[in-house]
Amino acid sequence: QKEVEQDPGPLSVPEGAIVSLNCTYSNSAFQYFMWYRQYSRKGPELLMYTYSSGNKEDGRFTAQVDKSSKYISLFIRDSQPSDSATYLCAMTWGANSKLTFGKGITLSVRP
Amino acid sequence: GAVVSQHPSRVICKSGTSVKIECRSLDFQATTMFWYRQFPKQSLMLMATSNEGSKATYEQGVEKDKFLINHASLTLSTLTVTSAHPEDSSFYICSAPVAGGLGETQYFGPGTRLLVL
Numbered sequence: 552q553k554e555v556e557q558d559p560g561p562l563s564v565p566e567g568a569i570v571s572l573n574c575t576y577s578n579s580a581f582q583y584f585m586w587y588r589q590y591s592r593k594g595p596e597l598l599m600y601t602y603s604s605g606n607k608e609d610g611r612f613t614a615q616v617d618k619s620s621k622y623i624s625l626f627i628r629d630s631q632p633s634d635s636a637t638y639l640c641a642m643t644w645g646a647n648s649k650l651t652f653g654k655g656i657t658l659s660v661r662p
Numbered sequence: 663g664a665v666v667s668q669h670p671s672r673v674i675c676k677s678g679t680s681v682k683i684e685c686r687s688l689d690f691q692a693t694t695m696f697w698y699r700q701f702p703k704q705s706l707m708l709m710a711t712s713n714e715g716s717k718a719t720y721e722q723g724v725e726k727d728k729f730l731i732n733h734a735s736l737t738l739s740t741l742t743v744t745s746a747h748p749e750d751s752s753f754y755i756c757s758a759p760v761a762g763g764l765g766e767t768q769y770f771g772p773g774t775r776l777l778v779l
Contacts, residue, residue, distance in 0.1 A: 583767065594668075594770040594773040596770070597663060602766075643766060647693065650768055655705045
């Protein structure tokens with residue numbers, strides 16, 4: 552079993568849809584959780600990060616963490632064509648520690 | 663958010679030459695930086711951890727003599743691909759962690775695309 556499993560894609564939704572992206576993990580030592588967005592031929596861009604169970608909202612994005620179930624999610628409301636990208640979940644256990652990534656899911660938002 | 667830059671953004675070189683890629687943290691200090699490579703339609707693969715003032719830590723299967731890493735200062739790490747071959751052609755990305763009041767996160771550079779002819 553991989554340390555981090557991410558729902559496979561690709562995922563295609565119409566503009567305005569609510570998108571749910573999910574990752575599960577097996578290592579309970581992970582304490583910090585991040586979501587990155589990566590456009591083609593660009594470096595990953597940090598979207599959301601959190602360290603506690605619960606929800607964190609930033610504009611159209613909501614990150615959800617459930618440490619008891621070892622499950623994290625990213626919700627995108629009112630999705631836009633500009634949200635079309637690859638989304639990566641990532642997590643780490645402490646300061647200056649390497650990230651463990653999910654495989655990434657490619658999202659396409661149709662106009 | 664914190665800013666990480668990379669230079670060059672794209673490089674084309676002949677087989678057998680060496681290529682140096684720079685990674686800089688522009689508005690924060692980083693005692694640790696990470697180097698990744700990414701092939702098309704694949705996730706990032708961690709190559710090594712760059713440590714300021716000490717040797718880099720390489721992931722299993724990564725040749726340390728081929729991918730030389732030097733963390734010269736608290737804001738600069740360099741990756742040198744020595745005697746590059748076409749199979750080294752890839753997208754190389756660095757990241758640097760930032761610790762703050764809310765915990766730990768990492769910021770990525772824009773990446774360097776290497777093409778070895």
